[in-house]
Amino acid sequence: MTILVIIGNGFDIQNGLPTSYRDFHKLYSSKLNDILVHFPDFFDDQEWSYFEENLAVFDEDNFRETSALEPSMDDMIESSKYVNGYNDEIEEKVRELVNDIHDSFKAWVKSINVNKALKFMAFPEGCKFINFNYTPTLQQVYLVPDINVLHIHGQVRGNIIFGHGAGNGNKASSSSFNENKPWFEEANKSLASVTDQLYKPVNEILDNSRASLEGYGNVSKVIVIGHSINEIDVPYFKLILDTYPDVTWENWNYDEGIMESHENLLNLGVAESKLNSSCSSGLNLAYPQ
Template sequence: MSDTLYIIGNGFDRYHDIPSDYLDFGRYLKEVDLATYREVETYFAVDDAFWWEFEARLADFDVDTVIDYASQFLMSYGAEDWSDSGHHDYQCELNRVVEAISSTMRGRFADWIRQLRIPAANSFTGKPLPLDPTARYLNFNYTPTLQKAYGIADSQVLHIHGQASSSTDQLVLGHAWQRTLADSLNHGVDVEAADTRVLEGNRIVDDYFSATFKPTDKIILQQQPFFHSLRSVRRILVMGHSLSEVDAPYLEEITKHIDATTVTWKVSYHSNPAAAQAPMSELGIDPGLISLARLIDF
């Protein structure tokens, strides 16, 4: 086996003309499920950067707005038009919104990923990238581009967040905000005096953040055999990965299993070399071991 590790990110798929940006997903969601798209627009600040920062922005769910909206269903127990549905209307409405954004949108995301067309080896018209078929691949993409376009064996590739070509794989995406008990909406609430419906509603909103959290630590623990196999790696090529904060724990885990004082890194950048250099500096990698290049120049 080669002493090279490739780290593959979405820029790799974009290089191969696959419309796999989160912005593309946003367009898809608006087209196939306008109702869910509008829930996203209502409870997130969907500015120009939202879809580019999609995973991180999942932590910015507008709790105040959703609770304010659902409060219209929180009928007073003494209301003249009270009915038994008043015991759960508030919670049901919160649950409807949370399910749309956490569960329904995740399902739409999986549908979108699985319908992306991957170019075959002989159909890509651009410059092929120099890939070693005997190397190991840590693939942050869900797509089988490595396998279909380059013939890389499945056994060489770890799809760390799930593989779209597997109907049984759950595709992992989410934010990195690891909430504590103090972040719970019920923290500090007098449960004896509080409205039970409000307490239950708070738990529903809390559950949103759990459902959309990327369980990086758990994934790293599950994939320890792969990380331990990296001890023989002498060269790491990062292709199309933004080295974003949400995925930083994986890079930190890699550095624990290699000789970080000698392994060389070649990191791709899209337009700004400094944006690729900064995360490497945070990892503590010697700048002398790092080279930067655009993907087309690899």
């Protein structure tokens, strides 16, 4: 019998690691604030609690106006170099913006020292892990073999996948600039690509991981630790529920996260009689070292 353990960020936080978006904000707000002003959803999220989700809406007009000087009609009539130069400058500024976000996020993840984690529980025999975190906490602190851990969004030792999950990206906030000034088509394409480049391709990841997710055999229980079961990750949980419909579920979370994650699992279709949600502070008693 297999116990399937789903690990969310709350697990690393409970191990004493600075992996919340609030921690990311402390280290990188001075570097990224001038960039994130172009993503309007950050306006009411002062500590980046919804960092990835907030990348879904990009203000093209604001970015365009502050990134390059638009050539006048007289300049463009005089020479096509002004149009080409403007398009090239917008393309370069878009590349810098996306790279700064990617590089900062990856640098932060890589800076987290797992050796400072404080082990607080022991996992039962027969566990397989689906880890939504990028850190090797399970392997280095809990001595779980790599073969038993699926890093669904990649890991710090390899490729890291992050971003929003709104549609297929391309959720820009812009005016009718495209129709009015078609000669800036290349610049418009560059601007429209921002949310695409910051999109987390969940369906693609799901397809690539399907064999692993469906191949755990005779699963008796699913244990969820520190995961909010947010909207972007629902497809993974839905596949697990469909593949293992008769298992019992344990859901461990903190404070308001307990009820929120509990309701999210019920909405997915987990039977209330098969679901038990508790505060994560009790994990060390339920699974003592």
